[in-house]
Amino acid sequence: MNHKRIIATLGLSLLILPSLACGVSLRAPDFLNNIIATPTAARPAPSAAPQLPPAADPAKSNPPAPAPAPGQGFAPTPTAIPDAERGLLDQEEKVLINLYQRLNPSVVFIQVTVASTTRNTAPSSGSGSGFVIDKKGNIVTNNHVVAGATQLNVRFADGTIAKAKIVGTDTYADLAVIKVDVPESQLVPVELGDSATLKPGQKVLALGNPFGLEGSMTTGIVSAIGRTLSEGGTANSPGFSNPEIIQTDAAINPGNSGGPLFDMRGRVIGVNSSIRTANSTGGLGGQPSNSGVGFAVPVNTVKRVATQLMETGQARYPYLGASLGPVDAQVGDGLKQGAIVSNLVAGEAAERAGLKVGDIITAFNGQAIKDPDALIGTMLSTAKVGDTITLTIVRAGKAQDVKVTLGERPR
Numbered sequence: 001m002n003h004k005r006i007i008a009t010l011g012l013s014l015l016i017l018p019s020l021a022c023g024v025s026l027r028a029p030d031f032l033n034n035i036i037a038t039p040t041a042a043r044p045a046p047s048a049a050p051q052l053p054p055a056a057d058p059a060k061s062n063p064p065a066p067a068p069a070p071g072q073g074f075a076p077t078p079t080a081i082p083d084a085e086r087g088l089l090d091q092e093e094k095v096l097i098n099l100y101q102r103l104n105p106s107v108v109f110i111q112v113t114v115a116s117t118t119r120n121t122a123p124s125s126g127s128g129s130g131f132v133i134d135k136k137g138n139i140v141t142n143n144h145v146v147a148g149a150t151q152l153n154v155r156f157a158d159g160t161i162a163k164a165k166i167v168g169t170d171t172y173a174d175l176a177v178i179k180v181d182v183p184e185s186q187l188v189p190v191e192l193g194d195s196a197t198l199k200p201g202q203k204v205l206a207l208g209n210p211f212g213l214e215g216s217m218t219t220g221i222v223s224a225i226g227r228t229l230s231e232g233g234t235a236n237s238p239g240f241s242n243p244e245i246i247q248t249d250a251a252i253n254p255g256n257s258g259g260p261l262f263d264m265r266g267r268v269i270g271v272n273s274s275i276r277t278a279n280s281t282g283g284l285g286g287q288p289s290n291s292g293v294g295f296a297v298p299v300n301t302v303k304r305v306a307t308q309l310m311e312t313g314q315a316r317y318p319y320l321g322a323s324l325g326p327v328d329a330q331v332g333d334g335l336k337q338g339a340i341v342s343n344l345v346a347g348e349a350a351e352r353a354g355l356k357v358g359d360i361i362t363a364f365n366g367q368a369i370k371d372p373d374a375l376i377g378t379m380l381s382t383a384k385v386g387d388t389i390t391l392t393i394v395r396a397g398k399a400q401d402v403k404v405t406l407g408e409r410p411r
Contacts, residue, residue: 020068025241046389082189098268099205100134105188106132106205107259109214110141110178113151114216122204123150128206130154130178130261131268132189133306137180140306142257142297143169146176154180156216162186168309172317173242173301176258176272177309183269189225190260193267195298198225198246206250206272206294208259220250228373229274229295230354243373244298246270246383252294265367300381318383318410327360333395339372353404356395363392379406 081089098111110128128145132138139154146152152164162180202222210216218387226247248261252272263272276293307317323343338360344351363369364378383389385408392400 002066004367028087034178038225039255050378057148061167095264096205096217096219097265099262100207103190103207103260103262103266104215104217106190107134107157107215108139109155109209109212110139110145110258111153111155112146114148115150122347127209127212127255128257129255129272131207131258131260133177133188133192134189135184135187137182137187138167138306138310139178139180140271140302141176141178142271143171143174143176144273145258147177152178154178155214156186161409166313168313170305170309173297173305173315175271175302175309177298177306177314191267192299192303193263193265193269195225195246195269195300198222198269198298201226203264204248204250205262205264205267206248206256206259207262208272210251210255210258211255212255218251220248223247223249223293226373226377227295241373242297242301243377244301244383245273246296248296249292249295251292267303269299271299271302274297282352304381316385318379318385318387318406319348319409320350320404321345321377321407322350322355324361324375326371335360336392337368337370338378339369340373347406349407353391353402355391355393355404358395359395361391362394363390365389366392369388 009197047193057331106129110130112126112128114126116123116126116214128138128141128144130139130141130145133140146166146169152166153161155161160182162182164178165245167177168180172396200222203219204222205217205219207215207217224247226243227247228241228243230241231243240293246261246269250261252275254257256272257274259272260268261272272294273290274295276295305315322341323345325342327338327340341350341355341357341361342358344355344357350353361369361375364375365382367378367382369375379389383406385406388403388405392401393402
């Protein structure tokens with residue numbers, strides 16, 4: 001293992017979980033019951049006060065100054081914040097307190113039981129986070145939180161526990177929808193924001209259950225947008241890259257997986273999914289821990305995928321059927337941006353449309369493409385299976401438009 005950058009799965013004690021290739025997934029065992037309070041040592045009773053000599057004659061000496069009241073009698077701190085500026089900080093605290101009180105009822109603790117894979121071992125368990133998205137009992141979380149689950153229990157912020165069933169899962173976006181049957185009064189749906197409007201530097205907060213510590217809130221900023229994380233491929237389907245990932249420095253740890261990342265208006269902008277770290281919690285089984293680099297699936301992906309999962313139980317993805325590489329001046333006819341076709345999948349959309357190895361894609365429906373990740377992101381966010389789109393390509397130094405009817409990504 002490369003100890004400088006952990007790229008591994010945060011699995012259970014008896015379960016190895018799938019991971020994101022550039023991050024560490026955040027499903028974790030429930031360590032809450034392993035935290036033991038430290039007993040308070042008893043204080044010895046105070047001894048009797050010593051007898052003092054008679055007070056001196058006031059006429060012959062100055063009377064002693066009265067003892068200062070608690071908290072008084074000290075010089076002001078030179079770095080004290082002026083009242084006007086202190087008021088701004090107090091207001092920010094009030095905003096955070098209000099956000100927590102409003103949002104925490106929407107966030108749930110998910111307890112997962114996974115069947116044993118061998119006869120000689122007991123079932124394993126783990127935990128993650130999720131959030132309510134409607135009054136029907138649908139809850140969004142990560143796919144890796146519920147993968148392989150034989151039993152799911154959801155605990156709400158008020159302590160209510162309900163069994164949950166899986167509605168649908170999507171390994172590509174690492175998203176899942178589960179459902180509970182509880183009264184509508186128990187359900188407090190979140191408001192979904194728009195991840196397309198995010199800017200680095202925006203303040204964010206994360207809510208979830210790191211290490212089983214329920215209802216934990218952390219704050220930070222959007223560190224970057226448009227990061228790419230990859231899911232592993234199969235014999236029939238190459239690895240899939242999600243190119244729209246949000247990077248944040250809000251502290252997220254094992255157990256935060258599936259929990260929401262909010263903006264400062266309380267709108268969900270992402271689903272906390274993984275971290276990139278070289279740290280581990282030695283006292284908690286060596287679990288990878290926060291290094292200030294966390295990743296969240298953007299909420300616009302959630303809208304697109306969760307809707308399909310609730311309707312059909314699975315998500316469909318448009319598919320070009322071509323392997324793409326970055327363009328450089330040596331192979332790109334002097335072009336600095338675009339995606340060069342390096343391989344074609346037989347019988348799929350790109351080959352059927354007449355694309356050739358070496359073609360350079362420079363635009364998707366008129367929108368300029370700077371690299372392969374941008375092409376994938378544009379296709380996923382603006383097109384559906386079966387859509388006919390226009391690719392602008394450069395072949396042998398000449399630009400031309402090609403119509404392509406998109407297929408469906410193999411599962």
